[in-house]
Structures are given as C-alpha cells and as structure tokens.
Amino acid sequence: MQIKLPAYLKFVVILFGIVLIVMIMREAKSVLVPLMIAGLFAILVSPFTSWMEKKGLPSLLAVAISVIALLAFIAGFVYFFYNQIMGFAKDLGALEHRVIELVESVNEFMAEHLEGAVPISMDNIRDTLFRQLSDNIDALTSGIIATAGTITMAFIIPIYIFLFLFFRKFLAEFIKRAFADHHKEKVTKVMDKVQYVVQNYIKGMFVVICILAVLNSIALFSIGIRHALLFASFAALLNVIPFVGPFLGATFPITYALLTTDSLWYPFGVFMAFYVIQLAESNIFTPLIVGGRVSMNPLMTIIALFVGNFIWGLAGMILFIPGMAVLKVVFDEIEGMEPYGFLLGKIRDDSKDPPVKQDPKLLAEIKKRMNF
Numbered sequence: 425m426q427i428k429l430p431a432y433l434k435f436v437v438i439l440f441g442i443v444l445i446v447m448i449m450r451e452a453k454s455v456l457v458p459l460m461i462a463g464l465f466a467i468l469v470s471p472f473t474s475w476m477e478k479k480g481l482p483s484l485l486a487v488a489i490s491v492i493a494l495l496a497f498i499a500g501f502v503y504f505f506y507n508q509i510m511g512f513a514k515d516l517g518a519l520e521h522r523v524i525e526l527v528e529s530v531n532e533f534m535a536e537h538l539e540g541a542v543p544i545s546m547d548n549i550r551d552t553l554f555r556q557l558s559d560n561i562d563a564l565t566s567g568i569i570a571t572a573g574t575i576t577m578a579f580i581i582p583i584y585i586f587l588f589l590f591f592r593k594f595l596a597e598f599i600k601r602a603f604a605d606h607h608k609e610k611v612t613k614v615m616d617k618v619q620y621v622v623q624n625y626i627k628g629m630f631v632v633i634c635i636l637a638v639l640n641s642i643a644l645f646s647i648g649i650r651h652a653l654l655f656a657s658f659a660a661l662l663n664v665i666p667f668v669g670p671f672l673g674a675t676f677p678i679t680y681a682l683l684t685t686d687s688l689w690y691p692f693g694v695f696m697a698f699y700v701i702q703l704a705e706s707n708i709f710t711p712l713i714v715g716g717r718v719s720m721n722p723l724m725t726i727i728a729l730f731v732g733n734f735i736w737g738l739a740g741m742i743l744f745i746p747g748m749a750v751l752k753v754v755f756d757e758i759e760g761m762e763p764y765g766f767l768l769g770k771i772r773d774d775s776k777d778p779p780v781k782q783d784p785k786l787l788a789e790i791k792k793r794m795n796f
Contacts, residue, residue: 449735457739458577462584464746466592467622469494473589487589491582508654515650522683610757617753625746628713629664635709636660636701643697647690649681659698663705665741666725670705674698724748724768 449456469490476486588595596615603611640656649655659673674695681691728748732740748768755765 446735453736453739457736457743458581458584460743460747461739462581462588464622464626464743465494465581466585466588467619468626469585470589470592470619471623473592483590487586490589491586494585495582505654505657508651508657512651512654519680519683526683614754614757617757618750621749621753622746625749628710631713632705632709633660633663636663636705639701639704640698643701644677644694647681647693647697649677649690649694650684651680655680664745666729666745667722668729668741670698670702674702721768721770 472493473486473490476489477483481489599615600608600611637657637660640659641652644652644656655677658676659670662669662673665672677698678691678694681694682688685691725745725748728744729741732742732744734740736743752765752768755761755768
C-alpha cells in the first residue's frame, strides 16, 4: 500500500532531510573532506595505475608507485610555495617602511588641506596589518605544520588514496551489486562518466593553472614587480575557486605594486595584464582544455561556492565544484532526476545548438579513457 503525502508535508520532509544532511556534513568534516580529496586523487591517477598493471607489475607495486609519484609532485609544489613565502616574509620590513612613508605623506596632505582632520596612526596599522601578517606567515610556515589536524590529514589522505586505488575494482563491483541486475548497465555507464568528468576536470584545471602561472609571471616580470613568481602562482592557484579566486589573485599584486612603486602606472599595468589574461582564461583556455561538459551555469556555481563555504569552508569552495559536476552526471542518468541535472548544467540555446541524448564522440572518448 503506497501512502500519498500532501504537497506541504512532502516539502517539510524534503527540507528536514536537507537540513539533516547539512548538519551531518558539517559535523563529519574531518572524515568526509579527506575522503573526498583522496577519492578525487585516486580517480585522477587510476589510469596510470591500470597502465602499470597491464605492463605486468603487481597491483600492490603499481599502486605504491602511483601514490609515491603523486606525493612527490605535491611535496615539490609545497616546497616551491614555502620558499616563495619565506622570501616574501624577508621583505616585510621594507614594505612596512614604505607604508610608513605613504602614511606620513597622507597625514601631511591632510594637515595642509583638511582642517581638523584626524591623522592616520601608524601604530594601529602596524598592529592590525604587519603584525598580523607576520604572525600568519609564521603560523603558515611552522606552527600550522605541527597541529594534530594537519599531521592527521597528511598521513590519512595518502592511506586513503592507496586503499582506493588498491580496492578500486572491488568498490566498483560493490556499487554494481548494490543495484538490481537490470540497472547494472546504467550503473556502469554512470561510473565511467563520473571517472571521465573528474579526470577531465582535475587535469584540465591543472593545465589551466600552469598556463596562467606562466602568463602571470611573464606579465609581472615585464612590469617589474618583485616576488612575481609568488604572486603569479598564487593567483593561478586561486583560479580553482570560480569568480572569487581570480579577483583575490589580482588584488594582492595590485596592492603590492601600489605600495612599493612610485607611479600609479605599475598597479594599473598589473590590473590590465591580469584582466586580459583572465579574459583569455575564461573564453579560450578553460572552454578548450577543461571543456563545457564539466562546467555548471553561473547561478549554480555561485550557490555551490556559498554552500561549500558554509559547510566546509575553503575546502568546500574547492570540492563542491567537481562534486556538483558529479551530481549532474548522476542526475542525468536517473529516471525522474533529469530536471535537476538540467538545472545544474549550462544554459543552451536550442535554436543554435540543439541537445542530443547521446554524443558518439563523447561515448567513444569515455570508453577510450576508462581503465577499470
């Protein structure tokens, strides 16, 4: 006997379920975030592991080599940023001296032209800006490494990646068996598409970040901004956060140029360079390299950013974008959930680009890339 609930009661049940899921995700952040990060990395390197297994290497050795290679790459990435940040920290004294000169000039101008104006206190600026910045850099480079949470994450994520890779076929078989036999073909198709989407997103974003880092470095070096590698790489890395990331990435070198140079042409040049590079990224690099199949429409992207920040903070802002892309793949394949997949996807003009149910090229590419 099937019980039909009134519409308002269905809404209450759905709302209660959403609130419950959000509460569980917030409370289980320390468990779910490492699992998601490890899962994404495991999907990324799984083709390399499968390739080594096909060459005759034992599964245990192939997985171990994959994890070690991934960790070596991450360690090199962290070491690079550590050196750049330490180099920037050494110049904080000169930056503070420059700010003092600018504040004194502003106070002299106010004293001459604005009667009764309260002068800017350098002591307050020193306490609120430079002392906090210096303390944060110290925490970033030394103190944060010693925290229990960071140590736990550093050890548990590689273990999760290793286990996900080693048991990937077992987990795939479990997912297939969890559904009825007549759904197995569709489940297999969904898993293949999810793997393709995640790999396409991560590899594509990595290539885009590298291109942006090179272009940003060339621009900043050409203008003559110190610590160009740090600002360029940091701005490129922030690009993984849509809308907010590019703005923050450009803010830091513009502010630094404004404080450390004697002409407004320097910060204006940085602004124009980053503006042109960002236009090229959004209209050329990301569409060609990452592809439209991973992208969501701007409304859903902004909502995902705010919800991710509310639930998991910065980690949520980064993880919710590929997570929503995976949800779109799942919704597109589940009967009755297609409207939600349409809601997450990009807006299409049917008169110019009519949608098709199956893209033969996409299916062929998926079959070529899948290596379960």
